[in-house]
Amino acid sequence: MDKFKIVGGASLHGELPVSGSKNSALPALAAALLTDEPVILHGIPRVKDIATMESLLVHIGAAVELQNGAVHVDARNLERPEAPYEVVKTMRASSLVLGPLAARTGRARVSMPGGCAIGARPINLHLSALEQLGATIEQTHGYVEAVAPGGLRGGNIHFDRITVTGTEDLLMAAVLARGETIIRNAAREPEVKDLAELLNKMGAKIEGAGTSIIRVTGVERLHGAEHTIIPDRIEAGTFLLAGAITNGDVTVTGCNPEHVAALTIKMTQAGAEIENAGANALRARCCRRPRAVDVTTEEYPGFATDLQAQYMAWMTIAQGISFVTETIFENRFMHTQELARMGANIRIEGRQAIVAGEDCLTGAQVIASDLRASASLVLAAMVAKGETIIDRVYHMDRGYERIEEKLAAVGADIERIR
Ligand code: EPZ
Numbered sequence: 001m002d003k004f005k006i007v008g009g010a011s012l013h014g015e016l017p018v019s020g021s022k023n024s025a026l027p028a029l030a031a032a033l034l035t036d037e038p039v040i041l042h043g044i045p046r047v048k049d050i051a052t053m054e055s056l057l058v059h060i061g062a063a064v065e066l067q068n069g070a071v072h073v074d075a076r077n078l079e080r081p082e083a084p085y086e087v088v089k090t091m092r093a094s095s096l097v098l099g100p101l102a103a104r105t106g107r108a109r110v111s112m113p114g115g116c117a118i119g120a121r122p123i124n125l126h127l128s129a130l131e132q133l134g135a136t137i138e139q140t141h142g143y144v145e146a147v148a149p150g151g152l153r154g155g156n157i158h159f160d161r162i163t164v165t166g167t168e169d170l171l172m173a174a175v176l177a178r179g180e181t182i183i184r185n186a187a188r189e190p191e192v193k194d195l196a197e198l199l200n201k202m203g204a205k206i207e208g209a210g211t212s213i214i215r216v217t218g219v220e221r222l223h224g225a226e227h228t229i230i231p232d233r234i235e236a237g238t239f240l241l242a243g244a245i246t247n248g249d250v251t252v253t254g255c256n257p258e259h260v261a262a263l264t265i266k267m268t269q270a271g272a273e274i275e276n277a278g279a280n281a282l283r284a285r286c287c288r289r290p291r292a293v294d295v296t297t298e299e300y301p302g303f304a305t306d307l308q309a310q311y312m313a314w315m316t317i318a319q320g321i322s323f324v325t326e327t328i329f330e331n332r333f334m335h336t337q338e339l340a341r342m343g344a345n346i347r348i349e350g351r352q353a354i355v356a357g358e359d360c361l362t363g364a365q366v367i368a369s370d371l372r373a374s375a376s377l378v379l380a381a382m383v384a385k386g387e388t389i390i391d392r393v394y395h396m397d398r399g400y401e402r403i404e405e406k407l408a409a410v411g412a413d414i415e416r417i418r
Contacts (some may be wrong), residue, residue, distance in 0.1 A: 002397075004404060006381035007413040008363055012248035014410035015412040016239040018255045019045040019401040021232040026093045027168040028198050032073035033062065033100040033337055035202055037224030041071045044229065052091045055068030056083055067135045070226075078105055085111040085142060091398075092116060094125050096165055099173035102135050109145045117370035119329040125166045129157050133170075133177050150387050154179030154218055162187050162299045167214070168195050175204040176217040181216040181381040183330040188212060188299040194230045201225035211346065233259035234306045235400060236282070238266065238375050239293040241307075242407065243284035244272040245314045245383045250410055253281045262303040263355060266311070269293045270318065292357055297328050309335045309376035316344035317383060318357035325352045335373035338366040342384050363388040368395040375400065382412055390418075 022041030028054070032039035044050055045062045054064045054071070055269045065072045083103040088094040092113035101108035113121055127144060132155040135146040154177045159166060167187040172195075174181035186192070188210055196209030202225045205217035227418035236255035243250030243268055257264070257276055264274045264282065270290035277283040292315060297305040305328040316339055317321040326332045333353055341364045345356040365384035368374030374396040381388035393416070396403060404414045 001143040001391065002393050003035055003417050004378065004393050005361070005415050006388045006390065006416050008361070008379065008382055008384040008386065008388065009039070010410060010411045010413050012243050012382070012410040013152050013245045015251045015253050016242070016406055017253050018231045018236045018239065018409060020120060021194070022047055022049055022399045023051055023164070024194045024229040026053050027059060027096050027172070027191065027195045029071070029073065029197055030039040030096040030100050031195060031202070032173055033057070033060065033075045033078065034225055035222040036076040039073045039202070039224050041068070041073070041149070042226070043386050045232065045396045045401045046150050046396070047401050049091050049093065052087060053093070055265070056087045056094055056097065058269065058379060059084065059087065060101070063232060064100055066304050069246060081105045081107055082109040083111055088113050092121050093165060095126060096169055097171035098126060098146055099130065099171070102130060102148050103152055103173045106149050106151065107147045109143055109146065112139065113286045117334055117373070118332045120383065123166070125159055125161065125163045126352040129159065129166065129170045130173055132183065132246060133173055137276065147336055150179035154181040155218070157181065157183045159183070164189050164192065165336040167192050170193060171209070171214065171216065172208065174221065175199050175206065177218040179218055181218070183214040183216070184212065186214045186245045187299060187376065190230055190256070191387060198227040198335050201227055214366060231255045231280070232305065234372070236260050237263045237304065237307045238379070239309045240267065240274065240282060240284040242382065244286040244290065244378055245317070246380050247283045247286050248286070248411070249283070250282045251277045251281055255280055255282060256259040257282050262301060263307055263311070266293055266295055266303065270314070289357070290318045292318040292322035292355070294323040297391070299328070305329060305332060306372050308332060309372045310379055311356060312336070312346070313339065313376040313379040315355045316346070316380060318362060319354070320357055322355045322357070323352055324368055327351060334369035334375045338369070338373070338377055339380055341366055342380050342388065344380070350371065362386055365389045365391070368392045371395050371399045378403070378414070380416070383405070
């Protein structure tokens with residue numbers, strides 16, 4: 001099982017290139033199931049979750065090929081409209097095939113996603129929304145079957161709570177439903193908007209993606225398309241924080257500054273200097289311990305829950321006490337125990353972490369628990385005194401492409417050990 005060995009103390013200087021968004025690539029790959037013509041996707045990051053989704057598409061019957069850096073999906077033959085337990089247990093985002101399979105083939109059989117480190121992660125909202133489009137939903141033996149032999153019909157959907165992949169699943173079902181679908185309390189994440197842009201290129205009729213009310217007019221069929229997905233805003237935010245926590249000067253390239261605005265505003269308040277460095281680049285400099293600044297995670301355009309752990313790593317060395325409140329997931333503080341082993345002073349009270357900044361952290365042996373927690377441990381290790389060994393970095397490989405190479409290229413003392 002791979003580990004990272006990191007020796008803290010180096011300030012990062014130079015350019016950190018951002019890869020394509022994992023959370024945009026996953027629904028884009030699922031959307032390719034909606035047509036019998038080839039879909040070509042550019043900017044797909046080579047990370048574990050993408051490999052898992054690609055193997056799921058192949059299991060379903062699609063052909064998936066990497067040609068000159070682009071992923072070509074040909075879903076003309078869908079023999080097995082299902083997502084088996086072996087796949088779903090490793091990646092709950094497999095539920096993204098529910099909507100497209102129900103819409104394209106009239107049936108979908110998907111293993112119920114178990115919980116994960118950060119919470120129960122149910123898909124009840126996905127299922128109730130599909131039922132409102134006319135699908136019959138049955139849950140037996142750990143699987144959910146969505147059946148719509150006569151096809152789906154448009155409906156009036158209101159999500160009781162905002163769900164990103166729930167909105168995406170429903171979008172991919174509604175595009176082939178008969179009539180109009182209105183989705184209210186829809187997720188406004190950039191990845192939802194990016195999916196809608198791909199679907200409209202494929203011939204769908206979607207308006208309002210990126211806002212909380214999305215209108216879809218169903219069409220008979222979709223055709224092939226070519227699309228470049230958006231940059232990964234969570235990787236971009238992680239890199240900005242890497243520059244700040246190491247008192248460095250980094251330029252994060254190939255990003256969309258608007259997508260990380262909630263973070264950059266907080267970082268500026270805490271004392272980092274953030275500036276635009278061209279159309280799709282941000283420069284982050286810091287030459288001091290940060291001021292303690294509170295954050296509360298919210299759905300987009302609020303402060304991203306996927307950046308909470310990384311931001312907290314920075315606050316562990318802040319001057320003062322900060323309150324980090326997690327409103328999206330019920331168990332997303334797994335990184336705090338590991339940060340505490342490095343000398344961080346954090347107390348958890350329900351959904352709130354109270355972080356009392358310390359002068360410094362010290363290197364230790366720690367264990368990654370989930371994708372974003374592992375990123376926070378890397379950030380802390382780069383500023384800690386001495387050596388840190390991070391175990392189970394396979395969590396990181398799920399969503400960060402060659403992260404140790406990118407960080408080493410700007411001065412981090414990090415290596416992958418077996
Ligand atoms: C997406 O997960 C992202 N994953 C997550 O990123 C991200 O943390 C999350 O959105 C929130 O921004 C992908 O896009 C592949 P939700 P998703 O449905 O869609 C509850 C990462 O690190 N809920 O918006 O699964 C749910 O339990 C990952 O890249 C229900 O109760 O999140 C949570 O508390 C982690 N019933 C809240 O809603 C449902 O049917 C928001 O979840 C669906 C969700």
